[in-house]
Amino acid sequence: MTLLPDRRLRFELRELLLVAVGAAPGALLRWQAAVQLAPAVGGEAITNLIVNLLGSFVLGFLAGPIPRRTALVLCLGIGFCGSLTTFSSWMLDVARLLEAAQPGAALTLVAVSLVAGLLCAGLGLLSSRWLFRRR
């Protein structure tokens, strides 16, 4: 006898559980990076940038030919990386720089995030392809 006889329901619960298990530590890491590192590196805009780049690398890696892909993408990709990285805080950081009449800094934050974000995603993908290269 199983508690959840419906296979589809069990499958969906497993998906949600995997996402949740990744999401909580991802958000906590982003928050603690802001609390602990922000004074040292010059503000939350920089710690948000750091976690965004880290998450882009890891998600790029997961986008490659990794083993056990579905579970890892759900837990580490959609859960952990999705939660660790943040688009909304990035845009809020840019808007605050604009409000503070620092358009140069705002533009730099946009440009560096985009260029470095794509580079990190690409590096992640390449290293994954290199590690799990199909023979």
Added chain:
Amino acid sequence: MRDVLLVAIGAVPGAWLRFRLVNHLEPLVPRKHWATFAVNITACFALGLISALEHACGPRPPLGLLLGVGFLGSFSTFSTFSVEVLQAWLAGARRQSLALLLGSVVVGLLAVMLGLWLGA
């Protein structure tokens, strides 16, 4: 300890909602990355609104941690955005890729500003 719980309690439904929304929107939009786009823009608007309300009504740290850091931080995602821009580019959909890149930044910034303005 309470703060840890607040962030985590906000983060889990944020990630669930993003996951479910992207899966539900996928058949409706031409490519999956436009669903991520919709999620990110919505989060930008909401974060702008919350940030302006905090500014106007005085900071409410528990609410900011739960909704701003936890829920919206988790709901919106930069990593999926950058990987999807890269994948669209590598798949040869270069105009889509550029449209997603520029559209996300421009519309995201406008959404945050709209939220900030409405909440002020």
